[in-house]
Amino acid sequence: MGMASYALASRDCQAQDTIVEINTSHKKIFIGEGYCTVIAGPCAVEGIEEYLAIARILQTSGVHVLRGGVFKPRTSPYSFKGLGSEGLKIISEARDITGLPVITEIMDVRDLDLLYENVDVLQIGSRNMQNFTLLEEVGKIDKPVMLKRGLSATIEEWLLAAEYILSGGNRRVILCERGIRTFEHFTRNTVDIGAVALLKQLSHLPIIVDPSHATGRWKMVSPIARAAVAAGADGIMVEVHQNPDQALSDGKQSLTPQNFDKMFKKIIQLAELDGKIIQ
Ligand code: PEP
Ligand code: MN
16 A cells, blocks of 8 residues: 555554653643543533633633634634634633633634633534645644544545644644444534544544534533543544533533533543553
């Protein structure tokens, strides 16, 4: 077999697993083989009180990275699109208070400087997986990038999108499986657990699974999160909201803090069973 089209992302190029290190004021967090990293938070930052409260609750559970969207890619232009730079100040404050690293989505290259200063991991959402100019820009920086799988992207297209970032010089790329579009409509997307096992063979990059967007149903989040870790994922990213019924986005797939805590304990048990380092 010749060289893969996604040369830098492939095992041919690098046999050793990439472990992405995130430095915070309190401790280091690792994402990659041998670790199990749990990223959690609301779909979107809705307000300062709400966000700081959930950040503290999640910290008590033991979460490793906080999530919170401020620039939200919404299907309808009339839906809540996030708090923008005001929301960014809120996650940055949560980062200072908890000492936890934070991740948020970048939609526009014009926001890069602002996001670079305030967050630890940049997320490229599904809808932007093939926004090549955006990929090239995040390829030039020294910050981890989590690249979500496109809505209908093949594994090869996804790896080639990662290649855009890697070839720019940024080697801190994390893949995130979030389900793909199929004929099935009882779930929001169809989660591709097989992709997790395959990517571990094809690539050295860390792989995270997002069971929230992958299913669209909160009751499926814990079982799919566990399936992901059992299949070899390096962690999960889940949506949590204090009051899912009132959430401004993705309430149906959001766990309450209580349900999150139950799931978190099960995930850590699985990771321990697998001999992973508990952070
Ligand atoms: C998200 O994680 O905030 C998100 C919008 O997910 P996706 O890009 O996978 O739809
Ligand atoms: Mn969401």
